[in-house]
Amino acid sequence: MDSDPDPDPNHPVVDPAVTDTAADIAAMRIRGAAAIADAAAAALATQAERSKATDPAAFERDLRAGARELYETRPTAVSLPNALRYVLRGMEGETVAALRDSTIERADTFRTELEQAQSTLGEIGSNRLRDGDVVMTHCHSTDALACIEAALESGKRIEAIVKETRPRKQGHIMARQLRELGVPVTLIVDNAARRYLDEADHVLVGADSIAADGSVINKVGTSGLAVNARERGVPVVVAAQTIKLHPDTMTGHTVAIEMRDEREVLSMEERTEIEPSGETARSAAGDGNGDEARRQDENGLTVENPAFDVTPPRHIDAIVTEHGQFPPESIVTLMRELFGETTAEPWEERR
């Protein structure tokens, strides 16, 4: 049997646990902006713990490579690069042991603060909810749930109208977790939202990214819901820890919207029913915008499956963070305070 070739000493080694976490995020076995950030920080801690690097430069190279692998999984939730940036910035020391300890400690701090931020945010958000209020939700958001949970803990009765959230039905996860809290839930299909807004006192959603102008990027369907809610006079509240603030947007960058596989919307079988003579199914996933698939399929059947959309600040009443609640237009001030003006990717920095 051939023996393994000597590993290239300049080639970074990514721990299989990091690769597994990256695969779980890409396949949405780990999903939701807060959970993704938490899992990414935990993966970097594991990478630090298990790295076999014998010199500091190799250790840093391994960590950066792991971070890059995690970063490339899903493009929209900024909590992911924010988490990676935070952990890598805490990687300090002149020896492998010191680098290892500081990275693990930084990842632990990040995870603890993430949990703390969510509970503080929940307290703040719960103050908006009154006894007997009905909340309409979209997708599954742990930040939104934290507000409801804190309201329940303070003795308020809350009911929920939960949008199913096609195509992946994250509304079912929301409904299950609300029921675990004892909240009466009415589950509706997405198309029924406008009708049921008459019975809602608040729309309460989470966020994957918040841009400097106060736009909220969240599960596709949020923007339509917000427009309808505004028309009906139902306040729209976004529950989002500051890890969801997108610092790059301060310098005019826009947030990439993930385009997912068409089979989440239409099975191969359904495609054939629509177009029996048809082209083979094409996937818009992977290239970030699906342009290639669109062009190739110009005369055939195209399925678009954006995972997120952008709600402009004028349709949002408040963004609730662990630092208080803000009108969306003023969120840039908080963003500057927390992130400064620099947004370089940590794995591009040379120390």
Ligand SMILES: O=C(COP(=O)(O)O)[C@H](O)[C@H](O)COP(=O)(O)O
């Ligand atoms: O849009 C989604 C999840 O989308 P997906 O299911 O595609 O990951 C959630 O509303 C935000 O991530 C906020 O979640 P949380 O408040 O838990 O961070």
